[in-house]
Amino acid sequence: MNTMSPSIPAEADMRGKGAAVPVPEHKRKNTLMEDKPEDTVIEEGNTVGKPFTDNPKFKLRNVDVSYGADRAIKNISLDIGRNEVIAFIGPSGCGKSTFLRCLNRMNDSIEICRVKGSLELDGQNIYDSKRDVVELRARVGMVFQKPNPFPKSIYDNVAYGPRIHGLANRKSELDDIVENSLRKAGLWNEAKDRLDAMATGMSGGQQQRLCIARAIAVSPEVILMDEPCSALDPIATARVEELIAEMSESYTIVIVTHSMQQAARVSNRTAYFHMGHLVEVNETDTVFTSPQHPLTESYITGRFG
Amino acid sequence: MPNNKDQVYGDHISQRFNNELLELKTRFLEMGGLVEAQIGNAVQALTTNDSVLAEEVRAGDRGVDQMEIDIDEEAILIIARRQPAARDLRLVIAVIKMVADLERVGDEAKKIAKLALKLETEGQTSWGSVEIRHIGSHVQTMLHDSLDAFARLDPEQALTVMKEDKRVDEEYQAAARTLLTHMMEDARNISRCMSIMLVLRALERVGDHACNIAENVIFMVKGADVRHSSLEEAERVVGR
Numbered sequence: 001m002n003t004m005s006p007s008i009p010a011e012a013d014m015r016g017k018g019a020a021v022p023v024p025e026h027k028r029k030n031t032l033m034e035d036k037p038e039d040t041v042i043e044e045g046n047t048v049g050k051p052f053t054d055n056p057k058f059k060l061r062n063v064d065v066s067y068g069a070d071r072a073i074k075n076i077s078l079d080i081g082r083n084e085v086i087a088f089i090g091p092s093g094c095g096k097s098t099f100l101r102c103l104n105r106m107n108d109s110i111e112i113c114r115v116k117g118s119l120e121l122d123g124q125n126i127y128d129s130k131r132d133v134v135e136l137r138a139r140v141g142m143v144f145q146k147p148n149p150f151p152k153s154i155y156d157n158v159a160y161g162p163r164i165h166g167l168a169n170r171k172s173e174l175d176d177i178v179e180n181s182l183r184k185a186g187l188w189n190e191a192k193d194r195l196d197a198m199a200t201g202m203s204g205g206q207q208q209r210l211c212i213a214r215a216i217a218v219s220p221e222v223i224l225m226d227e228p229c230s231a232l233d234p235i236a237t238a239r240v241e242e243l244i245a246e247m248s249e250s251y252t253i254v255i256v257t258h259s260m261q262q263a264a265r266v267s268n269r270t271a272y273f274h275m276g277h278l279v280e281v282n283e284t285d286t287v288f289t290s291p292q293h294p295l296t297e298s299y300i301t302g303r304f305g
Numbered sequence: 306m307p308n309n310k311d312q313v314y315g316d317h318i319s320q321r322f323n324n325e326l327l328e329l330k331t332r333f334l335e336m337g338g339l340v341e342a343q344i345g346n347a348v349q350a351l352t353t354n355d356s357v358l359a360e361e362v363r364a365g366d367r368g369v370d371q372m373e374i375d376i377d378e379e380a381i382l383i384i385a386r387r388q389p390a391a392r393d394l395r396l397v398i399a400v401i402k403m404v405a406d407l408e409r410v411g412d413e414a415k416k417i418a419k420l421a422l423k424l425e426t427e428g429q430t431s432w433g434s435v436e437i438r439h440i441g442s443h444v445q446t447m448l449h450d451s452l453d454a455f456a457r458l459d460p461e462q463a464l465t466v467m468k469e470d471k472r473v474d475e476e477y478q479a480a481a482r483t484l485l486t487h488m489m490e491d492a493r494n495i496s497r498c499m500s501i502m503l504v505l506r507a508l509e510r511v512g513d514h515a516c517n518i519a520e521n522v523i524f525m526v527k528g529a530d531v532r533h534s535s536l537e538e539a540e541r542v543v544g545r
């Protein structure tokens with residue numbers, strides 16, 4: 001059992017019963033309003049809400065991630081549904097990005113990182129030693145916090161993935177993929193007349209949409225987004241959010257965000273992480289109106305974080 | 306700390322957000338106090354034939370209306386500035402709704418005051434005064450308890466207000482039957498009986514508004530909407 005913070009005792013877990021710690025009877029009446037984050041204890045692997053779905057895209061069970069001696073993810077079990085947008089929220093250092101990066105093995109390059117537990121994509125083990133990681137990442141694409149286009153032309157940025165995966169046999173096929181990807185990313189009108197221009201000359205919002213176009217050019221099934229809008233202005237953010245809504249028809253999207261309003265706007269389900277625990281998973285509408293766990297409530301209402 | 310109800314809305318990182326929510330709560334309770342006084346004075350003016358007090362109640366409704374506008378504005382600004390979520394969002398939304406109920410209670414008080422002036426010019430009889438006193442004090446208690454439930458965030462007290470509403474409805478029906486008997490006995494009683502009926506109807510509506518406030522308190526505290534659901538359902542929500 002792990003202590004959430006120095007002020008939170010790690011004794012008996014009362015979650016699921018209203019999440020109250022033992023308090024004198026006369027103080028016990030309205031548990032929902034009276035719980036304080038400090039009073040809350042959390043037990044490993046005990047997530048409130050609905051972490052599981054039928055026929056999930058990702059089936060993740062008892063996932064544990066450590067960096068050397070530090071456990072970053074503590075026994076998390078979660079399903080991610082097909083064509084759903086799920087948002088991971090939580091304070092800095094809660095493990096949400098670490099967990100996201102497990103989904104396409106982006107943690108592999110970190111020497112001291114150890115991933116335990118069962119992680120399946122469409123029923124297949126993601127961490128199988130025989131699995132081709134390049135193929136995995138083609139299926140599970142990623143968009144990062146800062147736009148990171150290659151120092152190449154706009155065209156070459158989008159064409160890069162299809163080229164190395166051999167998705168196009170002719171130039172015309174590649175042209176189609178580039179155009180389609182840019183269209184889906186809402187960038188075609190702005191980019192069509194300057195496909196040979198350097199991508200690094202674009203605005204931040206355009207670069208981020210280019211990165212999304214690059215991610216979808218290899219026809220992934222899942223797109224992981226790690227704070228995709230944190231470096232963008234409100235208009236570019238609105239464009240990317242619109243894009244997420246459109247893309248959710250064809251892709252499964254997992255988005256890590258520090259903006260609670262963004263999670264509320266774009267996602268179907270929201271998962272709240274805290275100190276390496278998965279505290280609550282619920283329909284987004286529930287999380288932002290009547291969260292079940294006092295820690296979730298404290299975080300989304302700006303009481304700590 | 307759980308005993309200090311201000312802490313429920315007062316522990317944000319942003320102290321200014323804390324102050325805004327507390328201010329909203331305080332203003333709402335101020336308005337509640339004003340409306341309670343309006344109803345109390347209206348009933349008293351009627352039962353004691355006090356036309357001065359009745360005029361005061363009529364004039365006092367302006368203050369109630371202004372408070373409705375001010376509190377709504379404050380609530381809208383909080384939404385615009387803070388994008389409240391969860392319990393904070395429920396507080397702000399509930400206040401917006403409950404303010405409308407309080408304003409309506411204020412209107413009922415004004416209506417009763419007008420009827421008091423009318424009845425005073427028509428001369429004295431004792432009909433209905435027992436019922437008016439009885440139902441009047443009953444709904445005033447309900448209103449007071451619903452505001453108290455809000456101040457203390459007490460869903461159980463809110464539930465008792467909801468239960469009382471049934472009894473007020475029954476008392477109103479019984480009083481209406483009595484007045485109907487008077488009207489059938491002598492057609493000259495009709496005008497006066499109708500006025501008394503309208504007073505009783507206004508008081509019964511006050512009970513309904515108190516009940517709405519109570520439902521909103523349960524929504525605020527428990528996060529579940531108990532409007533248009535049975536008392537058993539509301540009991541289940543409060544008990545969990």
